Amino acid sequence: MRAIIVGAGIAGLVTARQLGLAGWEVDVVEQSPGPRDAGYMMDFFGPGVAASERIGLYPRLADVAYPVEAAEYVDSAGKATAMLDYERFSRAAGGRVLTLLRPDMELAARDALDDVPAGRVRLHYARRPTGYRDGGGVVSVSLPGTEPSTLEADVLIGADGIHSAVRGSLFGPEADYLRPLGMRAAAYIADEPALAARLGRRFVLTDSLDRTVGLYGLRTGQVATFMVYREQAIAADGIDVDAPTRLRRNFAGLGPEVDRMLELCPPDPYDDVVAQVVMPGWHRERTILVGDACSAVSLVAGQGGSLAIAGGALLGDLLGPVRARDDIPAVLAGFEREWRPVIEAAQASGRRAVWMFLPETVRQQRVRRWVLRAATLPVVNAIVARQIVKSIAS
Numbered sequence: 001m002r003a004i005i006v007g008a009g010i011a012g013l014v015t016a017r018q019l020g021l022a023g024w025e026v027d028v029v030e031q032s033p034g035p036r037d038a039g040y041m042m043d044f045f046g047p048g049v050a051a052s053e054r055i056g057l058y059p060r061l062a063d064v065a066y067p068v069e070a071a072e073y074v075d076s077a078g079k080a081t082a083m084l085d086y087e088r089f090s091r092a093a094g095g096r097v098l099t100l101l102r103p104d105m106e107l108a109a110r111d112a113l114d115d116v117p118a119g120r121v122r123l124h125y126a127r128r129p130t131g132y133r134d135g136g137g138v139v140s141v142s143l144p145g146t147e148p149s150t151l152e153a154d155v156l157i158g159a160d161g162i163h164s165a166v167r168g169s170l171f172g173p174e175a176d177y178l179r180p181l182g183m184r185a186a187a188y189i190a191d192e193p194a195l196a197a198r199l200g201r202r203f204v205l206t207d208s209l210d211r212t213v214g215l216y217g218l219r220t221g222q223v224a225t226f227m228v229y230r231e232q233a234i235a236a237d238g239i240d241v242d243a244p245t246r247l248r249r250n251f252a253g254l255g256p257e258v259d260r261m262l263e264l265c266p267p268d269p270y271d272d273v274v275a276q277v278v279m280p281g282w283h284r285e286r287t288i289l290v291g292d293a294c295s296a297v298s299l300v301a302g303q304g305g306s307l308a309i310a311g312g313a314l315l316g317d318l319l320g321p322v323r324a325r326d327d328i329p330a331v332l333a334g335f336e337r338e339w340r341p342v343i344e345a346a347q348a349s350g351r352r353a354v355w356m357f358l359p360e361t362v363r364q365q366r367v368r369r370w371v372l373r374a375a376t377l378p379v380v381n382a383i384v385a386r387q388i389v390k391s392i393a394s
């Protein structure tokens with residue numbers, strides 16, 4: 001059996017590995033020239049933990065995880081206003097929380113392809129398909145290049161993220177499915193050893209309205225930064241300026257450490273809308289979407305990487321045993337039936353967490369501080385931590 005997967009992100013790579021292990025021939029087509037090093041720290045908890053243990057990926061993820069002692073909110077003078085103890089956070093999430101960089105998670109998934117017999121999973125970087133077809137019992141993808149070619153397979157898997165081209169081509173326009181949450185997010189990593197050392201094992205987040213910056217020091221002496229801001233509060237020149245200029249205009253003044261990181265912003269940081277993807281159906285004939293392409297929960301839900309792993313593993317494991325083309329549509333329907341309730345629950349809790357992630361009013365900001373402080377009291381700790389577990393940086 002043959003599969004074409006579009007997108008070598010976390011969901012695409014995990015699906016490819018599971019299919020390869022089950023004996024499928026898999027072509028993975030990725031538009032970027034190689035693995036990308038953009039992205040921020042992500043908390044890894046929820047369904048991805050059990051799934052990665054089941055498929056043997058968990059030890060690779062644990063190897064590249066970072067120790068985090070606390071998430072600390074600070075004012076513009078650097079004074080702590082609230083804190084979340086990560087050990088408590090971890091206990092509330094069942095004791096299995098890893099914190100790792102998005103690119104490290106992607107790399108772990110790619111390295112795990114080594115478990116598949118050589119040649120069965122082929123990665124094609126720097127190829128952005130120009131067309132997708134699903135009909136007559138076969139799927140095909142047109143590839144550009146000096147020698148344009150067409151790949152054919154039994155199933156097409158769109159794992160190409162929130163702006164999925166597979167979805168756009170075979171399911172309908174992005175505007176029908178993308179549900180923006182009114183925010184944009186940016187992330188990048190820059191060399192700043194002195195700041196990395198000062199941050200130690202803490203996430204430092206600005207306690208600010210309508211915008212927030214998170215900083216974490218990496219073992220390489222670099223600092224990982226994320227910046228999230230409400231679209232309605234974007235400075236007057238809107239989004240029609242290049243990302244570094246826009247970030248400097250919107251995040252200056254939140255403290256000297258943020259100002260320093262703004263100076264170090266690269267020309268092409270990760271920079272995108274914060275959105276969920278909500279679709280009435282994830283599959284048609286022999287095409288299925290997986291990961292953010294059909295079911296993005298957004299960074300406010302804090303489980304994007306975990307759900308990408310769990311969803312990819314489930315899809316791979318359900319399709320893996322299939323040996324007859326005609327069985328494919330029913331298996332795709334079965335995947336959606338099993339996985340959709342998990343996604344819908346995560347999306348709903350993400351939407352509820354928006355105010356906690358990015359307060360809009362002074363009252364919301366105060367309530368967040370109170371909630372975080374209350375979380376240090378043993379009695380309320382477990383209940384409160386369970387709530388905030390879903391709303392802290394991903």
Ligand SMILES: Cc1cc2nc3c(=O)[nH]c(=O)nc-3n(C[C@H](O)[C@H](O)[C@H](O)COP(=O)(O)OP(=O)(O)OC[C@H]3O[C@@H](n4cnc5c(N)ncnc54)[C@H](O)[C@@H]3O)c2cc1C
Pocket residue numbers: 006007008009010011012029030031032036038039040041042102127128129159160161162163164165166186187226270290291292293298299304305308394
């Ligand atoms: C560079 C980058 C940085 C990110 N940083 C963060 C972050 O800081 N915090 C956070 O919460 N989430 C971040 N995300 C999103 C996060 O990775 C996903 O929510 C989660 O991992 C789900 O993964 P996914 O595999 O479904 O989608 P994605 O991780 O988005 O992967 C999709 C892949 O498909 C590729 N692709 C897209 N279109 C095409 C096409 N037409 N043809 C071929 N390939 C295509 C993309 O290049 C990408 O490699 C980032 C995503 C990317 C791509």
